[in-house]
Amino acid sequence: MDHQHAAAPLARLIDELHRLPGVGPKTAQRLAYHLVRAPKEEVQSLAEALSAMKEQVFFCSQCHNLTDVEPCAICGDGQRDRSTVCVVEQALDILALERTRRYKGLYHVLHGAISPMNGVGPGDLTIAALEGRLRTGAVKELILATNPNLEGEATATYIQRQVRGLPVAVTRLARGLPSGADLEYADEVTLARAIEGRQVMS
Amino acid sequence: MWPCRSFAPPSAPAPYNGPVLLRRLSLENFRNIASLDLPFAPGRTVLHGRNAQGKTNLLEAVHLLAAAKSIRAEHERDLIAWNVLAGEIPYTRIRGDFDRGGTPLRLEVFLQLEPDGDASQDGEPRLAKRLRVNGAPRRAADFVGEMQAVLFEPQDIELVYGSPSSRRRHLDMTLSQADRPLLHDLQRYQRILTQRNHLLKSLREGRASPAELPTWDDILIESGAAIIAARAAALASLDASAARLHAQLTAGTERLRLLYAPSFPVPEGGAAHIAVAFRQALAATAARERLFGATIAGPHRDDFAFQLGGVSLAAFGSRGQHRLATVALKLAEAEYMTQRTGTQPTLLLDDILSELDADRRGFLLERVADSPQALITTADLPSLQGTLLRDAAVLEIVAGAVR
Missing domain, CATH: 3.40.1360.10 (Dna Topoisomerase Vi A Subunit; Chain: A, domain 2)
Known part of the structure; x- marks a missing residue:
């Protein structure tokens, strides 16, 4: 995207944000200009959170979940x-x-x-x-x-x-009707799956 | 882990076998129609006017409400009036108010070029399509067939000699109106096919392992076999109806046949048997698949053919024979929808009567008289005088407006 009218550091930030999933060019610009106007402590805190996340979070060697301890809390739970x-x-x-x-x-x-x-x-x-x-x-x-x-x-x-x-x-995992829903509102595909996956009542 | 759906749950169609009657059609920026709001009565409505005034567009709009996509527009953006394409937010809205046995039904199709400037891959502005039933958003697979319509138009004859893909598209659009599970299968199959073809290309280039293929084979076969079974059954029904209608239409002795031409020999006995044959066809084409990087056998290569007296109509038929064969096909489609759903479709006759001689026109008009609602366009109103259309509502269309 073209940010020739944005200051160079701002343009760089916009490009970085634009790479994030779900962030389009407009959203990237909006976030960047928001951060420009935000208090310095707020921006610093965000930057620290980002680098701390990258330094301290890694994949559990057993289950590959994100963790900051090895093994992760779930794998390590006896x-x-x-x-x-x-x-x-x-x-x-x-x-x-x-x-x-x-x-x-x-x-x-x-x-x-x-x-x-x-x-x-x-x-x-x-x-x-x-x-x-x-x-x-x-x-x-x-x-x-x-x-x-x-x-x-x-x-x-x-x-x-x-x-x-x-x-x-x-x-x-079973597929079928969400609980709390009305049968009459279920679409054909979900309902067909629910019929296929029906279970004996015990 | 339920699929996240931002849609209102579609109301289940209660068993209703009566007609779904168009009572009002509202269009905004649809092709050459800037704005139109028109009441309709049950029975027959004749829309007349000189050529290029917008009669066809009106019928196309009604068909869009049945099928959720245009019967011919390769690029659906062409549905948006060209003079608003350069405007602030180019859009078109098609809204139909229907009477479903006393219950109102509102169907809306809304197309908009995305203003954000986020271009799709081919650099064209993205076209957003929104479908609504009674104001609630729906996916296409939950919208198609709320009302059913069969469109007769002069270029129908191209079905006889045109490309297999145009016949497939026509068949899918028709059957989907009466068979939503089929539409769902078709959409799913298309996604599987795209993935599998990508995999075949990666295999060719050595970027993937052959061990990945059996997974996609399984899913492709399961989905494809269901589609082939549905098409085979539908074509058998269309073949029988069209042959009977064609015999009545022509008083001829040569039997019209609509023959399913799948990409591999399809056995009798339902989806399970078809799945076995499909697997064999994949094995038989495996070497060529690797070479081309594409799936060769399967319902995406299906076709159907017209035969008259055992001879291919595409190769040997006259223009008049093509016409009568496609009129028989369209009437058979209307019968198919009625048989399958219990609801008779709306008939849309776009300038088709002028293509037929007096006897054939009379036969078609008798059929039209039996249908709960029909919209008929003509550039030649006097030619219809003295026919079954004398008690029809008559509207004149001039420059995209009703006079």
Whole structure:
């Protein structure tokens, strides 16, 4: 984008911000001009937060979650069920699953999903490390919790094919109706999936 | 981890088998129509006027409300009136108010060139399309077919001898109106195909591992087999109806056939059998796929052909035979929609009557008389006098406005 009328340091900041996901050229300009007018302490605090994050946060050697301790808080928690591993695309997905307080097992973060279109292949994800974890024999169930979109499904299918032959049960998160919703408002696809995935009432 | 949807949940279509009648059509900046707000009655409406006055655009707008995309515009931005394209925020709005057995139904299509200057990859301004049902945003897959329409137009004959892709596009747009799960499958298949083709190109260039391919094969086959099964069933139904209608239309003895021409031999017995054949076809084309970096077998290469008396109409038919075959196809499409959904579609006849002789015109008008609502354009109103259209509402269109 052309910032020939912006002062050079400002133009540089706009370019840096524009590289962030979800930030278009207009938003980048707006943020940059906001920071110009912000108090010096505020801007310094932001800069410190950025560099502290980069210096102190790294990937857990076991689950590849973001952490500032090794192993991460979840892998290091002796209370958690070490025979179950839940595979997610992003570290953020762990936060969502943890909020349920239902899951007591471990995680494995892929850091993405297979997408040939975007040049992301299995080698760009942490699938080899996952296979290594499974080969220790400690894991009895692998829960594939990739997103229910095409790339997430392809990733789940790929992993399922890769771990065939290993003594681990592979499960996939159920897909269907969101709770609190009315049946009559569900779209055909979701409803069809819910019918396919119906369960015996015990 | 539910798919994040910023859309209001679509209301489930309650079982309703009556007609969906257009009561009012409002257009803004649609092709040559700056602004128009027009009431419609059930039954037949004749729109007449000289050529290039906007009659066709009106029918195209109604069809857009049924199919969510234009039947012909390769670039949908062409739907936005050219004189507002240079304006502040170029947009067009198409709004139809319908009567669905006493319940009002409002369908809106809104197209806007994004003002932000964020260009898409090809450097063109991005075109945003927003679809609404009763004011609530919808995805195309939850919008198409709220009302159904079949458009007859002079260039229909190109279906007979045109490209396979134009026939596929036509078939998909028609079937989707009556079969939303098919539309969903088609959209999904397209995304899978794009991903798989990228992978094939990466394999060719040594940037990916062959171990990635089986995953995409599985997903492609599952999705493609469902599409092929749906198309095979629909074409069998269209073939039977079109043959009967064509025989009535021509009083001829030569049977019209609409023959499905899939990219590999498709067995009987439903999606599971088709999936097996699809897998074999992928194996048989694997070497060429690597060479071209593209998927060769599959429903994206499907076609259908017109035959008359066992002979290809594309190769040997006359213009008149092409016309009658496509009129039979369109009437068969209307029957298909009615059979599948219970609702008779709105018939849109764009300057088609002048293409037919008196007998054939009479037959088509009888069909029109049986339909709950039909919009008919003509540049030659006197020629319709004395036909079934004498009790139709008549509107004159001049320079994009109704007189």
